[in-house]
Amino acid sequence: MLETLSYSFIQNAIIAAVLVSIITGIIGSLVVVNKMVFLSGGIAHSAYGGIGLAIFFGLPMLLCTSLFCVFVTIIIALASYKRREHLDILIGLTWALGMSLGIILVDLTPGYQSDLMSYLFGSLLAVTTNDILYMSILLASIIGIVFTFYREILSVSYDTEYATLRGVKTRLFYTIILVLSSLTIVVSIKVVGLILVIALLTIPIYVAGFFSKSLFSMMVSAALLSMFFSTIGLFLSYNFDLSSGPSIIIVSSVFALLAFLIKNLKEYIQ
Amino acid sequence: MAKNIIEVSELNFSYEKQSVLECIDFTIKEKEFVAIIGPNGGGKSTLLKLLLNINTLQKGAITIQGEDYLKQTHNIGYVPQNTDININFPISVLEVVMMGQNSLKKRIFGYKKDEKAQAKKALEQVGMSEFSFKSISELSGGQRQRVFIARALFSNPKILLLDEPTSSIDASGSQQIYKTLKALSKHITVIVVSHDISVIVQYATRAFYINKKLFNHDLKNMKKDFLKNNAHICEIELLEMLGSCRC
Numbered sequence: 001m002l003e004t005l006s007y008s009f010i011q012n013a014i015i016a017a018v019l020v021s022i023i024t025g026i027i028g029s030l031v032v033v034n035k036m037v038f039l040s041g042g043i044a045h046s047a048y049g050g051i052g053l054a055i056f057f058g059l060p061m062l063l064c065t066s067l068f069c070v071f072v073t074i075i076i077a078l079a080s081y082k083r084r085e086h087l088d089i090l091i092g093l094t095w096a097l098g099m100s101l102g103i104i105l106v107d108l109t110p111g112y113q114s115d116l117m118s119y120l121f122g123s124l125l126a127v128t129t130n131d132i133l134y135m136s137i138l139l140a141s142i143i144g145i146v147f148t149f150y151r152e153i154l155s156v157s158y159d160t161e162y163a164t165l166r167g168v169k170t171r172l173f174y175t176i177i178l179v180l181s182s183l184t185i186v187v188s189i190k191v192v193g194l195i196l197v198i199a200l201l202t203i204p205i206y207v208a209g210f211f212s213k214s215l216f217s218m219m220v221s222a223a224l225l226s227m228f229f230s231t232i233g234l235f236l237s238y239n240f241d242l243s244s245g246p247s248i249i250i251v252s253s254v255f256a257l258l259a260f261l262i263k264n265l266k267e268y269i270q
Numbered sequence: 271m272a273k274n275i276i277e278v279s280e281l282n283f284s285y286e287k288q289s290v291l292e293c294i295d296f297t298i299k300e301k302e303f304v305a306i307i308g309p310n311g312g313g314k315s316t317l318l319k320l321l322l323n324i325n326t327l328q329k330g331a332i333t334i335q336g337e338d339y340l341k342q343t344h345n346i347g348y349v350p351q352n353t354d355i356n357i358n359f360p361i362s363v364l365e366v367v368m369m370g371q372n373s374l375k376k377r378i379f380g381y382k383k384d385e386k387a388q389a390k391k392a393l394e395q396v397g398m399s400e401f402s403f404k405s406i407s408e409l410s411g412g413q414r415q416r417v418f419i420a421r422a423l424f425s426n427p428k429i430l431l432l433d434e435p436t437s438s439i440d441a442s443g444s445q446q447i448y449k450t451l452k453a454l455s456k457h458i459t460v461i462v463v464s465h466d467i468s469v470i471v472q473y474a475t476r477a478f479y480i481n482k483k484l485f486n487h488d489l490k491n492m493k494k495d496f497l498k499n500n501a502h503i504c505e506i507e508l509l510e511m512l513g514s515c516r517c
Contacts, residue, residue: 033359155369158359161350162369165322212360213405
């Protein structure tokens with residue numbers, strides 16, 4: 001066990017898992033309470049367009065995908081803020097368009113792209129020092145923004161109409177939540193891949209929701225739970241030669257199922 | 271003699287070319303309890319949104335405490351219908367009440383002691399102080415609505431506006447809400463948009479029936495009559511009566 005921990009790629013994987021767990025714990029809580037899960041799914045899949053652009057033009061992957069996702073997110077935010085009835089259509093459109101754009105750009109790129117599967121299903125054991133630096137900067141920004149504007153974000157998330165009346169710039173904070181979600185999705189792709197990223201944004205939050213009485217406690221509990229699930233998933237992935245992303249999701253799902261059964265059993269007994 | 275707190279004159283409002291309110295004139299005195307009733311689409315909520323400046327005034331004038339209403343928005347507490355609220359949101363009762371602050375930017379993170387004390391005072395006014403630290407998801411519909419009234423009271427407004435406060439609450443919960451509002455009307459002006467006509471006539475001092483135009487009813491003398499002679503009639507018939515006679 002100790003020998004395993006001495007490998008630098010394992011150390012990077014653990015650091016990345018911890019950083020992404022904190023990021024998804026905070027942002028996942030906002031995604032869930034704002035009922036933006038489907039929207040996050042759309043952004044996650046549209047990220048493939050950014051990956052395609054980076055591969056085709058030979059651009060830095062994280063930067064290119066992040067900018068592409070932020071661009072898509074701002075369009076969705078502008079188009080959907082006042083007309084929420086169009087949101088489903090917009091999500092469906094960006095979901096499919098992003099994936100299609102990515103696939104076509106990869107098709108047009110000469111040569112064989114060996115690491116495409118890692119973008120779809122994650123590759124935690126292939127995290128680089130640059131990835132960790134990017135995750136750290138994002139985490140610092142998220143903590144800075146969310147806790148500086150905690151009361152505004154709480155107010156907008158709980159009751160948008162009332163927050164508007166109290167003078168909160170609801171449109172600005174709605175867009176900030178969406179942009180932070182899209183950046184979170186991009187960094188999480190490295191851990192679980194864009195197809196499974198939704199699980200990281202929802203399962204730990206679902207479990208944390210059983211015992212959280214405030215948004216802040218939900219963020220902290222979800223981050224801790226996510227760290228726990230990721231560490232076990234990573235351990236199983238290394239020892240049994242399994243894909244890291246799906247291993248983390250299966251571990252998370254097992255604990256979510258247990259939490260659900262315990263809660264319902266308690267209610268049944270009472 | 272109580273002073274006028276709200277004066278509305280020659281108010282007209284339309285959505286695109288569809289006229290919703292025509293020639294609305296009324297005054298409301300301090301510490302009055304006024305019910306706004308009328309059919310769906312009659313303009314009740316539009317009038318409320320005009321008073322709150324959610325809808326922009328097109329024609330006419332609104333003054334509050336003798337001043338232009340836009341300078342008096344801090345004196346209005348509002349309880350919306352809250353149909354979109356996520357009832358499982360992880361938030362404490364105290365946090366919800368503190369959202370009633372006029373300017374949220376008083377502290378970066380966490381809450382000041384005096385804010386908490388003020389929120390507890392607002393909760394006391396609606397009989398909910400023992401629920402301060404409970405999660406909002408643990409409350410019944412009626413209790414939750416009283417928390418929203420406390421949120422509206424947080425900034426010590428002179429006027430309390432409520433939009434259908436009992437629309438999703440059972441009969442006993444409704445009665446409790448109206449009793450709370452009646453008690454509050456001893457100190458502030460209360461204006462309620464409601465469909466519970468037979469209930470609200472027991473508590474309000476006046477009723478405005480709005481169906482594009484406004485009919486003003488003094489309920490003091492009508493109440494006994496309503497309760498004794500009209501107890502058997504349905505709310506639609508009562509609504510028609512109020513709309514057809516001008517008192």
